[in-house]
Amino acid sequence: MKEKQIKLTQAELKEFLDAKVLEYNNPKFIESDPIQIPHKFRKKEDIEISGFLTSTIAWGNRKSIINNANRLMDLLDHSPYDFVINHEETDLDRLAPFVHRTFNGQDCIQFIKSLQHIYLNHGGLESVFAKHAEKDSLQLAISKFKSVFFEIEHLQRTKKHVSDPLKKSAAKRINMFLRWMVRNDKTGVDFGIWDSLSPNQLSCPLDVHSGNVARKLGLLKRKQNDGVALTELDTALRKLDANDPVKYDFALFGLGVFEGF
Incomplete structure (x- = not known):
């Protein structure tokens, strides 16, 4: 069964993901x-x-x-x-x-x-x-x-x-x-x-967790987690933060692994 995509405006999506970055991008993350x-x-x-x-x-x-x-x-x-x-x-x-x-x-x-x-x-x-x-x-x-x-x-x-x-x-x-x-x-x-x-050259480590969350949030349409999907996700994340797009890896991974989002 296909998961329902969550509809957020660009501003709402950025606010949501920025909050999740703060939640997971801290020394506690290192422990596991x-x-x-x-x-x-x-x-x-x-x-x-x-x-x-x-x-x-x-x-x-x-x-x-x-x-x-x-x-x-x-x-x-x-x-x-x-x-x-x-x-x-x-x-x-x-x-x-x-x-x-x-x-x-x-x-x-x-x-x-x-x-x-x-x-x-x-x-x-x-x-x-x-x-x-x-x-x-x-x-x-x-x-x-x-x-x-x-x-x-x-x-x-x-x-x-x-x-x-x-x-x-x-x-x-x-x-x-x-x-x-x-x-x-x-x-x-x-x-x-x-x-x-520089951080603006980085690409998101795309795996099953970050891919599934990205699709649910409308950041990614392609079904396979391949190089084409990575380019699509990179483009979407750069619109949220062009200087440090890969900080959102913490949000996508955290939502998928720790919250079962």
Whole structure:
């Protein structure tokens, strides 16, 4: 049965969603969200590597995501940057048993090797994304990032764990990671440690929860949660706040997950 769309004026919709952003975009949100993993670190590179690895496995049960991300940090000696840069080949053996859904130990080892390549040869994660950023979008930058990530010898199976928006993917997990790194609204949730990018370039991490709420509120008509839907949602959210459209991820996600909206 199709859910009934709630009819609000643009002003009413903005007021409603702004209130929900205030309700959910605060430190209490961290307690039950995978973003708690990078919050365990202080060094920029540790935050971004732990954030990238955590967002990579951020699908399925949230408790399972957090447990497995913590386990992964254990395997990296709670020093992800040091492990990425300085590991010996034999150090990678400990990662072989790791598994989160379809992301297995071999994928994990490939990710460590690719991250090492990016930090040693491309100036780090921020540099790769910033190099191909467009004025109001990072979707091309995500696609280029995937190319750089897999320009070293790699397992074919691992490529599915990095999305490509140019192949119509909504790239939910990488867009979430970019939100973590780029947004800084002083609430203490997102980090805002990537100065070379701006919140107005971000796209909403579109998943089943945010998609369903967006449709009910008339922000999204397309039924699939794909790259085309993401563009539609981005356009709608930029009308509500052109400078920080992705703050509404907190509202859409909170309404869907915590309120069953």
